[in-house]
């Protein structure tokens with residue numbers, strides 16, 4: 001009892017000391033909050049966290065390399081995309097900034113992840129640290145890039161499952177709203193990027209309404225079809241064959257698809273590829289959520305034959321489907337041709353090209369849609385004779401737009417178009433007449449010739 005009484009003054013001293021310290025701490029915190037800018041406060045708290053985490057906690061680090069099994073590591077790509085969006089508000093000390101177009105000086109600069117700079121993230125109250133590292137290598141590409149993601153050891157499982165799923169989903173969402181689309185062309189062993197500035201959308205493309213609905217539904221079903229493709233054991237890919245005469249809108253449809261899906265385009269000239277090895281390298285260096293475009297596929301058939309021949313020589317049993325399936329997911333492949341009849345039948349086999357789309361000459365509907373867009377009018381006295389001619393002659397949307405662009409005045413532009421179509425009709429009739437005469441002449445010559453057997 002005595003000893004307890006003896007301790008009372010000590011206990012009260014401790015309490016008063018605690019109260020004083022708390023008051024000083026609160027005062028200090030208020031001063032800090034009032035005086036110091038947020039960046040400096042963040043920096044101080046980051047230092048505290050660093051000291052605390054390095055001295056008192058056991059940490060765990062995930063290493064995410066840029067290359068994974070010889071292809072681009074999609075987790076690395078997801079981290080790059082995800083962290084870009086987190087950079088703006090963070091006090092990283094430095095930022096990588098840039099812009100890929102000078103056309104819009106008002107546009108916000110893009111942010112890149114700086115090397116060797118800690119980026120702090122938080123997930124469900126768990127403190128996380130990201131750092132992008134870079135080291136030189138002796139082999140091409142002479143640089144190895146990788147992220148370190150560090151957390152406390154006890155959260156390792158949670159990060160491994162929940163956080164990485166969240167990261168991938170966030171990156172996918174960001175990619176779906178890409179500001180700039182790129183078009184890549186393959187030259188000298190690598191893809192060269194340029195900004196894709198074809199603004200055709202399904203709204204500005206003049207096609208029959210049922211084709212438009214079918215295409216949009218098909219694309220939307222494809223983009224939501226991850227689980228479906230998995231459940232039926234097929235790679236998450238879709239192949240389209242666009243065929244029809246020049247100027248009927250095949251390239252415009254490709255642009256509308258890219259803009260609708262927000263996919264980059266990889267434009268590949270098949271003629272320049274010598275063997276499957278090269279084709280494989282080209283395919284695996286393309287990103288997911290992209291379109292591989294092979295235009296004028298009929299012109300590539302020589303190259304294709306060369307590849308087939310080489311494949312036989314190599315005794316390889318892998319076919320093109322295997323090649324295509326082996327690279328990435330959420331891919332669209334589009335072939336275009338002016339001559340479907342010239343294509344290798346193997347290419348048209350079901351499963352290779354899922355959807356065949358015939359881009360045909362202009363119809364009255366397409367004509368009226370083009371006029372509504374170019375001349376902002378839905379009615380005109382010349383519509384009837386023009387529609388009649390559109391059905392009689394083969395005119396492409398490209399030819400029609402060329403005439404409509406001649407003047408902003410609907411009377412002048414439509415009169416020009418009418419004359420153009422009349423000339424076209426006369427030429428067609430003349431061609432038919434010459435052809436008929438030729439046939440008659442040929443038949444008469446045959447009749448006049450002595451019978452070969454007599």
Ligand SMILES: Nc1ncnc2c1ncn2[C@@H]1O[C@H](COP(=O)(O)OP(=O)(O)OP(=O)(O)O)[C@@H](O)[C@H]1O
Pocket residue numbers: 204205206207244245246247248249250251252253338359397398399401
């Ligand atoms: N269906 C369409 N809707 C709107 N514009 C069109 C359409 N078709 C063609 N055009 C116009 O004609 C131009 C040429 O068309 P496009 O290049 O898309 O045709 P294409 O079928 O790909 O031709 P090619 O086979 O020669 O490559 C386009 O830039 C566009 O202005």
